Amino acid sequence: MKNKLLITGGAGFIGSHVVRLFVNKYPETNIVNLDALTYAGNLANISDIAEAPNYRFIKGDITDGAFINRLFQEENFDGVIHLAAESHVDRSISDPLSFIMTNVVGTANLLNAARDIWKNNMEGKLFYHVSTDEVYGSLHRPEDFFLETTPYDPQSPYSASKAGSDHLVRAYHNTYKMPVVISNCSNNYGPNQFPEKLLPLMINNILKGKPLPVYGKGENVRDWLFVVDHARAIDMVYHQGKNGETYNIGGFNEWKNIDIVHLLCRVMDRKMGQAEGSAAGLIAYVTDRAGHDLRYAIDANKIMKELGWEPSLQFEEGLEKTIDWYLANQKWMDEITSGAYQQYYDSQYSER
Numbered sequence: 150m151k152n153k154l155l156i157t158g159g160a161g162f163i164g165s166h167v168v169r170l171f172v173n174k175y176p177e178t179n180i181v182n183l184d185a186l187t188y189a190g191n192l193a194n195i196s197d198i199a200e201a202p203n204y205r206f207i208k209g210d211i212t213d214g215a216f217i218n219r220l221f222q223e224e225n226f227d228g229v230i231h232l233a234a235e236s237h238v239d240r241s242i243s244d245p246l247s248f249i250m251t252n253v254v255g256t257a258n259l260l261n262a263a264r265d266i267w268k269n270n271m272e273g274k275l276f277y278h279v280s281t282d283e284v285y286g287s288l289h290r291p292e293d294f295f296l297e298t299t300p301y302d303p304q305s306p307y308s309a310s311k312a313g314s315d316h317l318v319r320a321y322h323n324t325y326k327m328p329v330v331i332s333n334c335s336n337n338y339g340p341n342q343f344p345e346k347l348l349p350l351m352i353n354n355i356l357k358g359k360p361l362p363v364y365g366k367g368e369n370v371r372d373w374l375f376v377v378d379h380a381r382a383i384d385m386v387y388h389q390g391k392n393g394e395t396y397n398i399g400g401f402n403e404w405k406n407i408d409i410v411h412l413l414c415r416v417m418d419r420k421m422g423q424a425e426g427s428a429a430g431l432i433a434y435v436t437d438r439a440g441h442d443l444r445y446a447i448d449a450n451k452i453m454k455e456l457g458w459e460p461s462l463q464f465e466e467g468l469e470k471t472i473d474w475y476l477a478n479q480k481w482m483d484e485i486t487s488g489a490y491q492q493y494y495d496s497q498y499s500e501r
């Protein structure tokens with residue numbers, strides 16, 4: 150029975166939902182949330198569980214190998230769920246080295262520290278890497294889906310760095326017999342997502358009457374999953390996943406970017422009490438993302454059949470919940486979009 154769990158990146162979007170679920174569901178498990186609180190990390194995302202007796206927050210950077218070694222020696226974790234990462238593809242295009250440092254070197258530091266404290270007895274230990282479907286590259290035929298056996302073909306510095314970290318996890322399993330699992334998930338949406346990502350960016354811009362930048366012709370396809378359903382899947386993979394296995398996670402819910410933006414605009418018009426077509430009037434086609442992957446689509450049959458997971462929400466319901474959360478949390482949005490982020494955003498658009 151694992152009872153000392155490290156979750157990395159728990160102040161970020163997905164990590165905050167994972168930490169909340171684990172802290173509330175497993176009162177006997179001592180959970181440490183390690184996060185560097187980069188621009189994407191925000192303790193407000195998990196303020197509701199900050200005082201829970203089975204929970205502690207530690208601010209720290211996974212790229213600092215000496216610190217990570219000390220932390221593992223002192224805390225003697227028997228499980229790790231690793232989510233900390235640089236996660237935004239556009240930033241990986243303008244600043245690839247930060248992605249290699251955090252996603253590759255940071256993951257290597259965690260694996261190495263875990264190997265050091267577990268090397269005499271790997272029994273009952275588990276290193277779980279939360280990864281992305283982007284490692285599989287881009288689909289071009291409508292009948293194709295990403296399977297767990299699809300060869301890796303990453304196309305962006307972000308996806309290459311996540312592929313690199315997946316390979317390191319497998320190498321530690323093969324070489325040192327470290328118990329590991331990996332999951333590769335499609336695009337998440339929901340509360341707490343930083344407004345650099347498509348849906349919260351569009352919601353924020355509609356609220357502020359700013360242009361809605363659709364890359365290229367808006368023909369790229371993404372497969373969307375509500376973040377709480379991802380967190381539920383992570384719980385199942387952590388507790389029931391088979392040692393050494395990979396699980397793809399996705400909602401069989403593909404949308405062209407332009408279609409999802411139009412749907413979002415219609416719901417926002419209704420919620421804001423404005424004439425239909427108002428929000429869509431803000432759509433602006435802009436220069437495409439460099440190397441933009443055309444289509445991602447996950448075949449989630451393995452996790453559904455082997456672990457009994459399935460998404461709990463229909464997309465339209467998840468989208469309503471998400472929009473309602475952003476409408477009720479405009480202070481959260483205003484705080485994180487002020488200052489440094491606003492400067493980054495403005496500089497991106499002066500370049501497009």
Ligand code: NAD
Nearest residue numbers: 158160161162163185186187189190210211233234236337
């Ligand atoms: P996010 O950017 O919202 O959060 C990342 C968190 O990691 C932040 O809290 C940040 O402070 C922390 N962090 C970053 N660098 C760090 C460092 N050097 N040391 C310690 N902490 C650091 O990301 P997210 O969207 O929640 O993604 C979480 C994980 O899930 C990532 O590994 C990502 O690759 C993966 N993933 C994301 C999606 C998605 O749609 N967002 C889909 C599949 C997989």
Ligand code: DAU
Nearest residue numbers: 236237238281282283335336345346347362363364369406
């Ligand atoms: O597939 C999983 C991945 O999904 C995760 O691993 C990443 O961490 C996560 O950021 C996400 O990557 P994407 O690049 O797919 O997400 P993003 O929200 O940045 O973009 C979604 C699509 O919308 C993509 O085709 C690019 C497009 N887009 C994005 C932005 C921010 C626009 O057209 N305009 C925009 O302003």
